[in-house]
Amino acid sequence: MMSVVGIIARREFQDARRSRWLWLAASIFALLTLAVTFGSSAVTGQLRLPPLPQLMNSLVTLSCFLLPLLALLLAADAFVAEAEAGTMLLMLTYPISKAQWLAGKLLGQGAALLLACLAGYGLLWLLPLWSSSIHWQQLWRPLLTLLVSGWLLTLICLLAGYWVSLHVRSRNQALVWVLLLWLLLVLLYDLALLILAVATDSHMAPNVLLWLQLLNPASGFRLLNQHARQLPSLLLYLQPGLWLMGLWWLALRAFRQRQL
Amino acid sequence: MQTINACELAIRLGGQPRLQQLSLQLHSGELLALLGHNGAGKSTLIKLLLGLYQPDSGSLTVLGDKPGRQPLQVGYLPENVSFYPQMQLGELLQYFADLKGINRRRVKQLLVDFGLEHCARQALSVCSKGERQRLGLAQALLSQPALLLLDEPTVGLDPLASAFMYQTLQTLRSQGCSIVVCTHELALVEPVLDQLLILDHGRVAACGTLPALQQQAQLPWRIQLPAGRAWHTDPLLAPWLCEQQLLFPVSLLPQISQRLTQHWHCIDYRLQSPDLGQLFRHFLADTTSELTLAEAV
Numbered sequence: 388m389m390s391v392v393g394i395i396a397r398r399e400f401q402d403a404r405r406s407r408w409l410w411l412a413a414s415i416f417a418l419l420t421l422a423v424t425f426g427s428s429a430v431t432g433q434l435r436l437p438p439l440p441q442l443m444n445s446l447v448t449l450s451c452f453l454l455p456l457l458a459l460l461l462a463a464d465a466f467v468a469e470a471e472a473g474t475m476l477l478m479l480t481y482p483i484s485k486a487q488w489l490a491g492k493l494l495g496q497g498a499a500l501l502l503a504c505l506a507g508y509g510l511l512w513l514l515p516l517w518s519s520s521i522h523w524q525q526l527w528r529p530l531l532t533l534l535v536s537g538w539l540l541t542l543i544c545l546l547a548g549y550w551v552s553l554h555v556r557s558r559n560q561a562l563v564w565v566l567l568l569w570l571l572l573v574l575l576y577d578l579a580l581l582i583l584a585v586a587t588d589s590h591m592a593p594n595v596l597l598w599l600q601l602l603n604p605a606s607g608f609r610l611l612n613q614h615a616r617q618l619p620s621l622l623l624y625l626q627p628g629l630w631l632m633g634l635w636w637l638a639l640r641a642f643r644q645r646q647l
Numbered sequence: 648m649q650t651i652n653a654c655e656l657a658i659r660l661g662g663q664p665r666l667q668q669l670s671l672q673l674h675s676g677e678l679l680a681l682l683g684h685n686g687a688g689k690s691t692l693i694k695l696l697l698g699l700y701q702p703d704s705g706s707l708t709v710l711g712d713k714p715g716r717q718p719l720q721v722g723y724l725p726e727n728v729s730f731y732p733q734m735q736l737g738e739l740l741q742y743f744a745d746l747k748g749i750n751r752r753r754v755k756q757l758l759v760d761f762g763l764e765h766c767a768r769q770a771l772s773v774c775s776k777g778e779r780q781r782l783g784l785a786q787a788l789l790s791q792p793a794l795l796l797l798d799e800p801t802v803g804l805d806p807l808a809s810a811f812m813y814q815t816l817q818t819l820r821s822q823g824c825s826i827v828v829c830t831h832e833l834a835l836v837e838p839v840l841d842q843l844l845i846l847d848h849g850r851v852a853a854c855g856t857l858p859a860l861q862q863q864a865q866l867p868w869r870i871q872l873p874a875g876r877a878w879h880t881d882p883l884l885a886p887w888l889c890e891q892q893l894l895f896p897v898s899l900l901p902q903i904s905q906r907l908t909q910h911w912h913c914i915d916y917r918l919q920s921p922d923l924g925q926l927f928r929h930f931l932a933d934t935t936s937e938l939t940l941a942e943a944v
């Protein structure tokens with residue numbers, strides 16, 4: 388018999404599938420990946436595959452913008468919509484804990500986003516068939532890192548979105564806050580670091596900037612995929628785990644403190 | 648068996664007192680009608696009974712235990728619940744059943760009992776309000792609870808759907824299920840209720856059985872008299888005569904009915920006790936005036 392977490396996760400996944408949100412997200416992601424892969428060389432006047440390191444950099448940048456946005460938009464509604472529909476009150480009278488409910492939502496929506504990631508990156512596995520200059524041996528490792536770290540980033544953003552969703556009273560408020568959070572994650576934080584670097588006139592120790600980047604999960608994702616050799620690899624892999632644990636704790640705390 | 652035992656309950660929310668000095672007992676197979684204006688504290692009381700809120704003072708047991716400890720023994724239908732619009736009706740009932748560990752046979756039986764078989768494969772977004780409310784009641788009954796808590800179950804329903812809802816409650820009550828129903832549909836709840844609790848700004852304005860509250864309120868009873876007789880000439884009836892009807896205190900009922908049958912040979916008169924609407928207005932008006940006096944003092 389399926390556990391309570393599994394039952395909730397299955398419903399969340401089916402909901403994402405039925406609302407066509409999943410298909411839309413997967414299609415947009417796949418289309419943009421294709422555009423980046425085959426269209427980025429158009430500025431040079433010809434359509435050809437860029438070298439693999441350049442291609443991976445473009446894909447990391449695309450994922451860094453798109454994956455947090457998809458995850459945050461999906462998570463924004465997660466709890467506030469339940470409160471508006473009256474189902475939150477009902478579910479809290481069922482024999483399930485708040486941690487089980489949160490875990491069920493995370494697993495279900497995480498699975499939907501994993502499918503979107505697989506659809507987005509899926510076509511890239513066919514690149515060796517398209518171009519003889521790209522080989523399996525070169526491709527599988529960076530692509531797998533991109534897929535796994537990208538999915539971890541979506542899980543982090545889902546939890547951040549739940550945290551927002553558990554603090555607001557309406558869906559519109561949730562939408563505004565997650566969009567601001569997205570801007571902070573993918574743009575404003577890096578911009579602030581850039582300003583800091585310029586303001587200190589390069590007096591900052593070379594590694595400090597990298598360490599500061601680790602404080603932002605989106606920047607951490609970029610580091611993991613682009614500059615893995617400049618920081619201890621254990622730390623780069625540990626960073627998403629720490630973010631996941633921290634945000635899980637925050638979201639659960641917000642859930643327990645939320646007034647009905 | 649005592650289903651609910653509340654003694655001197657009080658709770659404050661957001662710094663405001665939401666319930667004060669509330670005492671209540673409900674037994675198996677009894678229906679309690681919870682009445683009051685919007686914001687009177689009805690939903691707060693239901694949340695206390697569900698264990699979603701903790702009282703600041705007083706004691707409360709539900710089915711002999713702390714509230715919320717026996718989720719399978721308590722069924723609940725929240726006010727205005729819209730569920731998950733993308734899901735099919737039957738699938739949603741199965742979802743709730745899975746969460747409670749209830750088998751498929753019970754789900755099928757409830758779909759039949761509530762006349763929802765034909766729309767079991769319909770998405771909730773296209774189901775009518777009546778179908779959604781029947782689904783809501785069905786989910787509350789999944790585990791055959793000993794206590795059913797319903798928060799305004801007939802809001803927005805047509806008269807037939809509302810009647811179906813109260814007919815179902817009557818059946819459940821006769822099967823031994825205790826029911827607390829929070830409602831503004833006074834005419835519908837009156838024939839089925841055993842106890843009545845009227846709340847006003849978190850205070851108990853009235854609590855008890857309907858006859859006891861009728862007695863307590865001392866509201867006039869009413870007899871519609873047949874036309875064409877000189878009722879005003881009768882010294883016993885004349886003081887209570889108001890156009891074609893008698894309005895009198897219940898203490899005079901035996902004398903008046905005897906007078907009508909023996910002296911006037913009148914047996915086709917219609918006797919009306921104060922209805923729930925009159926009691927509701929009476930007790931709420933009383934509390935308001937008491938409050939005003941208290942504030943003035």
